[in-house]
Amino acid sequence: MRALRYQTFADPVDLRVEDVPEPVPAAGEVLVRIHAASVNPVDWKIATGGFRLLVRGGLPRTMGSDFAGEVISSSAGSTRLAPGDRVFGFVDPFTRTGGTFAEFAAIPSEFAHRLPDAVPFRDAAALACVGATAVTLCNLGRVTTGSRVLVNGAAGGVGHMAVQIARARGATVTATSSATRHDFLRALGADACIDYRSVPMDRWPQGFDAVLDCVPNLPRAVQHKRLRRGGSYVTTVPGPVTFLLDPLLNLLGGVQRRGVMLQPDAAVMKEILGYVAQGQLRCSIEQEFPLSEARSAIERSRSGRVQGKILLRVP
Numbered sequence: 131m132r133a134l135r136y137q138t139f140a141d142p143v144d145l146r147v148e149d150v151p152e153p154v155p156a157a158g159e160v161l162v163r164i165h166a167a168s169v170n171p172v173d174w175k176i177a178t179g180g181f182r183l184l185v186r187g188g189l190p191r192t193m194g195s196d197f198a199g200e201v202i203s204s205s206a207g208s209t210r211l212a213p214g215d216r217v218f219g220f221v222d223p224f225t226r227t228g229g230t231f232a233e234f235a236a237i238p239s240e241f242a243h244r245l246p247d248a249v250p251f252r253d254a255a256a257l258a259c260v261g262a263t264a265v266t267l268c269n270l271g272r273v274t275t276g277s278r279v280l281v282n283g284a285a286g287g288v289g290h291m292a293v294q295i296a297r298a299r300g301a302t303v304t305a306t307s308s309a310t311r312h313d314f315l316r317a318l319g320a321d322a323c324i325d326y327r328s329v330p331m332d333r334w335p336q337g338f339d340a341v342l343d344c345v346p347n348l349p350r351a352v353q354h355k356r357l358r359r360g361g362s363y364v365t366t367v368p369g370p371v372t373f374l375l376d377p378l379l380n381l382l383g384g385v386q387r388r389g390v391m392l393q394p395d396a397a398v399m400k401e402i403l404g405y406v407a408q409g410q411l412r413c414s415i416e417q418e419f420p421l422s423e424a425r426s427a428i429e430r431s432r433s434g435r436v437q438g439k440i441l442l443r444v445p
């Protein structure tokens with residue numbers, strides 16, 4: 131089968147589409163024929179050596195975490211899914227050398243979620259990781275009916291999902307992006323938009339119940355000033371402070387700071403599919419590339435300017 135692989139952690143990353151043997155599913159895994167995948171920044175951050183201390187499994191690696199496709203076979207330990215089932219999801223790119231930018235991938239069954247016939251593979255592949263991240267942001271930020279929410283970095287993959295999910299939960303949403311993306315964000319349901327390039331952070335509105343930071347770049351003082359007392363700041367890129375210090379500071383009752391650490395979660399995927407079925411959530415695909423042009427897809431993602439998502443068609 132063909133797979134997009136790299137042999138070293140390096141920047142620029144040397145990505146090649148190579149012919150490799152089909153993976154054999156281990157216990158608890160299913161073999162999935164990939165129909166579509168999408169690019170997440172973590173895919174190239176790992177390949178360029180950004181997370182060397184966290185990555186397990188060595189080299190070479192097949193890139194990719196999001197996928198949608200069809201179950202071909204399942205191992206003895208996997209009874210939940212059967213050949214022919216349509217599935218979607220994301221795998222943990224830190225622990226696996228076999229990613230999803232390939233014609234087949236062995237997927238741990240807890241990461242593969244049934245996909246209704248009504249949802250096309252391309253839409254499902256685009257929204258798996260960013261949709262799950264956005265639901266988790268809203269859960270950690272306790273976003274509910276009547277919440278006032280600021281989504282920072284709203285035009286990207288996670289951000290444009292967070293805008294729609296917060297709105298679907300009944301929140302009022304203010305979104306930051308460059309000015310050219312404001313029409314896009316209003317069409318997704320944003321109530322107000324801020325051009326972060328021309329309006330300094332200290333002039334952004336205050337009193338939010340939750341700040342969902344998808345860039346993430348808001349200094350702690352800015353987080354504090356934008357939130358009401360006891361409001362929630364949630365980041366997509368948690369660091370040591372988020373895990374070691376913030377849980378203690380949160381006990382004092384001021385700003386509640388948390389970070390997203392994605393885990394497979396069937397309830398989260400069900401919530402995403404529910405919004406899709408009700409027409410409250412759609413993933414915007416900026417551009418689509420065949421696997422043979424995956425390097426261009428990665429370059430576009432690395433620009434940091436993607437509106438919505440970049441899709442990979444497989445094969």
Ligand SMILES: NC(=O)c1ccc[n+]([C@@H]2O[C@H](COP(=O)([O-])OP(=O)(O)OC[C@H]3O[C@@H](n4cnc5c(N)ncnc54)[C@H](OP(=O)(O)O)[C@@H]3O)[C@@H](O)[C@H]2O)c1
Pocket residue numbers: 170171172259260263282283284285286287288289306307308309311326344345346347366367368390391392431434435436437438
């Ligand atoms: N913890 C987790 O499990 C998890 C899961 C998913 C993602 N992440 C991380 O979350 C981050 C966002 O992911 P993503 O997929 O949304 O990335 P992305 O799609 O590449 O984000 C691109 C968007 O960021 C916007 N942007 C860039 N700088 C900005 C700024 N200063 N202010 C406001 N918007 C800005 C751009 O909008 P403009 O063109 O308008 O500037 C562009 O639309 C990444 O660092 C990713 O690694 C973490």
